[in-house]
Amino acid sequence: MSFDTLQEKIRAMKNPTVAGLDARLDYVPSHITQKYIEEYGQTRKAAAEAIYAFNCGLMDALSDIVPAVKPQAAYYENLGWEGMEMLERTIRYAKKKGFFVIADIKRGDIGSTAAAYSEGWLGKTKVGDELLPGFDADCVTLNGYMGSDAIKPFLKDAEAEDKCVFALVRTSNPSAIELQDMVAGDRVVYKVMAELVDRWGKTTSVGQYGYNRVGAVTGATYPSDLRQLRKMLPHTFFLVPGYGAQGGTAEDVHYAFDRYGRGAIVNSSRGIMCAWKKTGHDGVDYAAAARDAALEMREAIRAVTPIL
């Protein structure tokens, strides 16, 4: 599914947010974890099943109000292959529930290696005469430090499968400035990256909302950069991390949207996943707490940015 599909879902729910599915075991209420540890022992399998149950509970609570989910690969890879198996199940369940699925993998490698990553996450791998999907997300995040060679193989699959990508431009973390803010020529490094994103995007098809298949990750924690990037990249869909826990506000993320309140989606991970930690009920209410937090975030963003 392309950014058009994502934009349609956002408009239908009047909610430009994506829920991160980044569960560490200590984000999962203990009644869930204990159940699977009793069944499977203190194993990776138990952890994977506990997180899967948690993920499904979250998705059940959110599917009519949140258009997209973003599983972060790290929180599956840390459980070895059992985590990766559970990630496949999580993505399948998410698609069944109607979510647009952004696999947050931040991969960045070149040539045939990039092509293999793309097969695994967006496209298909050939075995004999069969073309077999891997993790099969709708969209992935990518790192372009290695240049075009790291991005182009994904665009081929994106075009063929009607999918899309986000490349890192301006990340939301404190040390982002160490490299990204170096002045390079008359520009800073992240703007060089922004121009590359623009160039890559122009080689892809443009959807009815005016956005091509190469989006950009642009952190909420640097709102003035966000405003400049929105002007620089009128055909680039933005994924905006850093809302909530990292300090970004509804006012900050406002700059990511176009004048119709389109062209951007804001991520919240812990703010939704861990909302139960603030209600004082030991997590038996984790799904309801997540839903309340997601509704609150939607209202906060809509109050500043109407979605047309």
Next chain:
Amino acid sequence: MSFDTLQEKIRAMKNPTVAGLDARLDYVPSHITQKYIEEYGQTRKAAAEAIYAFNCGLMDALSDIVPAVKPQAAYYENLGWEGMEMLERTIRYAKKKGFFVIADIKRGDIGSTAAAYSEGWLGKTKVGDELLPGFDADCVTLNGYMGSDAIKPFLKDAEAEDKCVFALVRTSNPSAIELQDMVAGDRVVYKVMAELVDRWGKTTSVGQYGYNRVGAVTGATYPSDLRQLRKMLPHTFFLVPGYGAQGGTAEDVHYAFDRYGRGAIVNSSRGIMCAWKKTGHDGVDYAAAARDAALEMREAIRAVTPIL
């Protein structure tokens, strides 16, 4: 295992090379692939088992002459979780055969996400009271576009587990120049990254050969950059891709080593894995062909760079 262990292995074998384990199914001789397709059908399982058999055959043929292997995660992820399960087995088998294992994952994410990646690839994940390893490599490759936040969590595990990392500095691909060669202030971007690598490395312990725990990926295809980087980074171990298929020669990679022929390891993937494609025997001789290619590479490098 740290760079000290790697350097000991290199000295013992007089061979500063690492064999890439980056098998696409079309790198695997058809007699192997057919066997597993007959057993499991045209499935990801069949592909994973064929590649595992190929990997083990390669490792059996190389373990007394090549000190390290470098599985590239992309070629496992493209087979979904079955590929990841097989990657775990490949790493276990490699360690059993005495190889130093570099997981080529080029991960780059921040804070608690970087910590989760580190748990999965170098360290351990907590489940109940148990600390469980994930893929458990000796070393990983990392991408520092997001700055220190993307690297430091790995250094904690590297120190605790006596392991190490390589951060991308100067990659070997043609489009590397698009970002890495932008002039930033009075330096180019990849030198800014080199300085960050130096800074990160200085926070870690230094081994008996003078190398700290943060190595650098420095491509063979830009030999004059390699020479400058070697001078800039006297305490940084180098991983040098780009030999052979990508155009780098023994003369080019010479610049990566210190005056004792230490402090660097040169990768060859297709040159070794696909050597059988040049012998005209349909791959029944793939293991012997790989061994011959590895010996030839060793001699070519040693002729220019004696290993003391």
